[in-house]
Amino acid sequence: MAKVDRIRIYDVARIAGVSVATASKALNDTGRMTEATRTRVKQTAAALGFRPNAMARALTRQRSFTIGLLTNDTYGRFTLPVMAGINEALVDQGVSVFLCGIEDDATLAKVHVDAMLDKQVDGIIATGKRIDRRLPVDLADLPVPVVYAFTEGPADAVTLVSDDAQGARAATECLLALGRRRLVHVTGPEDFASVAARAAAFRQAAGSAAPVLFGAWSEAWGHEAVSRLWSEGPVPDAIFCGNDQIARGVVDALRERGVAVPADVSVVGFDNWEIVSAATRPPLTTVDMNLKELGREAGRLILELAEGKPVEPGIRTLPCKLVVRQSCGSKTLAAIQGEGTLQEV
Amino acid sequence: MAKVDRIRIYDVARIAGVSVATASKALNDTGRMTEATRTRVKQTAAALGFRPNAMARALTRQRSFTIGLLTNDTYGRFTLPVMAGINEALVDQGVSVFLCGIEDDATLAKVHVDAMLDKQVDGIIATGKRIDRRLPVDLADLPVPVVYAFTEGPADAVTLVSDDAQGARAATECLLALGRRRLVHVTGPEDFASVAARAAAFRQAAGSAAPVLFGAWSEAWGHEAVSRLWSEGPVPDAIFCGNDQIARGVVDALRERGVAVPADVSVVGFDNWEIVSAATRPPLTTVDMNLKELGREAGRLILELAEGKPVEPGIRTLPCKLVVRQSCGSKTLAAIQGEGTLQEV
Numbered sequence: 001m002a003k004v005d006r007i008r009i010y011d012v013a014r015i016a017g018v019s020v021a022t023a024s025k026a027l028n029d030t031g032r033m034t035e036a037t038r039t040r041v042k043q044t045a046a047a048l049g050f051r052p053n054a055m056a057r058a059l060t061r062q063r064s065f066t067i068g069l070l071t072n073d074t075y076g077r078f079t080l081p082v083m084a085g086i087n088e089a090l091v092d093q094g095v096s097v098f099l100c101g102i103e104d105d106a107t108l109a110k111v112h113v114d115a116m117l118d119k120q121v122d123g124i125i126a127t128g129k130r131i132d133r134r135l136p137v138d139l140a141d142l143p144v145p146v147v148y149a150f151t152e153g154p155a156d157a158v159t160l161v162s163d164d165a166q167g168a169r170a171a172t173e174c175l176l177a178l179g180r181r182r183l184v185h186v187t188g189p190e191d192f193a194s195v196a197a198r199a200a201a202f203r204q205a206a207g208s209a210a211p212v213l214f215g216a217w218s219e220a221w222g223h224e225a226v227s228r229l230w231s232e233g234p235v236p237d238a239i240f241c242g243n244d245q246i247a248r249g250v251v252d253a254l255r256e257r258g259v260a261v262p263a264d265v266s267v268v269g270f271d272n273w274e275i276v277s278a279a280t281r282p283p284l285t286t287v288d289m290n291l292k293e294l295g296r297e298a299g300r301l302i303l304e305l306a307e308g309k310p311v312e313p314g315i316r317t318l319p320c321k322l323v324v325r326q327s328c329g330s331k332t333l334a335a336i337q338g339e340g341t342l343q344e345v
Numbered sequence: 346m347a348k349v350d351r352i353r354i355y356d357v358a359r360i361a362g363v364s365v366a367t368a369s370k371a372l373n374d375t376g377r378m379t380e381a382t383r384t385r386v387k388q389t390a391a392a393l394g395f396r397p398n399a400m401a402r403a404l405t406r407q408r409s410f411t412i413g414l415l416t417n418d419t420y421g422r423f424t425l426p427v428m429a430g431i432n433e434a435l436v437d438q439g440v441s442v443f444l445c446g447i448e449d450d451a452t453l454a455k456v457h458v459d460a461m462l463d464k465q466v467d468g469i470i471a472t473g474k475r476i477d478r479r480l481p482v483d484l485a486d487l488p489v490p491v492v493y494a495f496t497e498g499p500a501d502a503v504t505l506v507s508d509d510a511q512g513a514r515a516a517t518e519c520l521l522a523l524g525r526r527r528l529v530h531v532t533g534p535e536d537f538a539s540v541a542a543r544a545a546a547f548r549q550a551a552g553s554a555a556p557v558l559f560g561a562w563s564e565a566w567g568h569e570a571v572s573r574l575w576s577e578g579p580v581p582d583a584i585f586c587g588n589d590q591i592a593r594g595v596v597d598a599l600r601e602r603g604v605a606v607p608a609d610v611s612v613v614g615f616d617n618w619e620i621v622s623a624a625t626r627p628p629l630t631t632v633d634m635n636l637k638e639l640g641r642e643a644g645r646l647i648l649e650l651a652e653g654k655p656v657e658p659g660i661r662t663l664p665c666k667l668v669v670r671q672s673c674g675s676k677t678l679a680a681i682q683g684e685g686t687l688q689e690v
Contacts, residue, residue: 018459019459019460019462020459021459022459064464065460065463066460066463066464068443074425074429075421075425075620076420076421076424076425079421080419080421080446083446084419084446084448087446087453091452094456095456096456096457096459096460096461097445097446098413098443098444098445098460099443099444099445099446100441100442100444101425101428101429101432101444107436108432108436111364111365111436111439111440111441112441114363114364114365114366114441115364115366115441116441117364118364118366118367118410118411119409119411119464218624219624220624245620252597275420275590275620279564279565279590
């Protein structure tokens, strides 16, 4: 590819000191701007050797260089990493991401979707707080492409989710590789699809008789589970938790019982929510869902759809990675070295 | 006010099944839409008795019913409550809020601000993660109004912040009202304006000799501060912390030393970040900055500015409220009843 081919409209815009949309309009002789601006953009494009081909020009003409992001995730715990990833994928194309928080409010959702369409966004990415619930608004028949990331979409949509089963398997296999044999899984509410997928993968790796305790997504449930396990027995030598808050409760409860983590019991969490996982004593080994990468991929796909390229519909699962800190045991790094999904911190 | 006067363009839009912008264009005979749509909107407006006066029509004509929200708060901890408040203030007006996350990246900020201007937002609200730092983009000479909320703005701007001094005073006075006499303040880095304001208010209420320990915004610092206080003495009977993470570390460290909270030592946090404050054992009494109300106020002000109404520039401080849980002591409710800023949970 010749060098001039790699000059993008974004480069022209940046050097001419205008937005991408303005640059696009200037080059297409559309839009309203001063003649001085239009001339400057054209001269910049000429100086850089910017030569969009006919198809690119046709597409550019219709694009607003804006993507809408809808979410009902009030705490932003899942959505903000996704948005950061989308930004990373799109900023070099001069594309902006507009996030609208709709909570679980259908009226708010309708107002925001209408506003996005009025602003002629090139596409909408829907995201949320769980993969088995839909947002309170129907996006199926919009005039712009839609990608679903970390929320449920229609069967014929383009949907991105993290691979819960693979993540749970990586955590369980890490505990087995450390020599742990009495594994327990302490997790969230049974009606979450991700809870079922992680529990099934845990049992597949740890044995079908390995106990799974369902409860709440809270530290308090971690405390209660330890209390139940240690009063009923037999006591485990490894606890894989469904999220980091449960793991934090488990680690605190074990310390208060005089059970050493990781010497006596290894603990692994899920989410790598750093505010929890890094503050736990000892810091948590945990499964990271790679939400930023999920966002990058959603950004790439929505752009392809906006440019009219064919994208295969269906559910794409992206791998999780195990982030190793201290709660699983000091021998961990040696024991699981060479594992592809490992990230040492 | 007669009832018909209270019919808003939003009601017309909702009932006609179009966006507010489309309804506005239909009634103003501008924009592109099918004749059927334009007729339906006009008939709906007539049926409802919607009669915008001449000034409102003139203003409506120019408005996009969209507000841009810029933030560099990666975790969304401060921004998401602010956004929820803006949404609450604006959704009934049919106005949408578009959030752009810019981290601390000037390029990303420029791309997003340009995109917002291209989309002709009616105004921009800037927000962030601390009140004494500016966003990495100059918003001073934009063609649309700007309101700064929980981030630093120019001297002549409209800026909203929470009242750190009043919040710290409420916490300190609560501890004094409980009969505590040996108060200590354990807080964040000394170079934060909010840290200085809270520390000064603490000393004003607790006495100029009351110790203030500066450190990090972390649980680990809470642990270290307790270790230092209990090894150097004299030990306090009340600890007011600069945020909830420090308070969480303090409470955990005290429990592990066998010091009872709140029986022996009262603890109060700051932020009311529920993921931390509600999970602490015992749950934290803490100062809530009312960020949602700050967002509502920012929404109201940006709308007034967008409508061309005069808004006095300068810094507006909004009161914090003390949220009482269990970490400050059982006598609290009786002791401070009647206090206006109190919220019992």
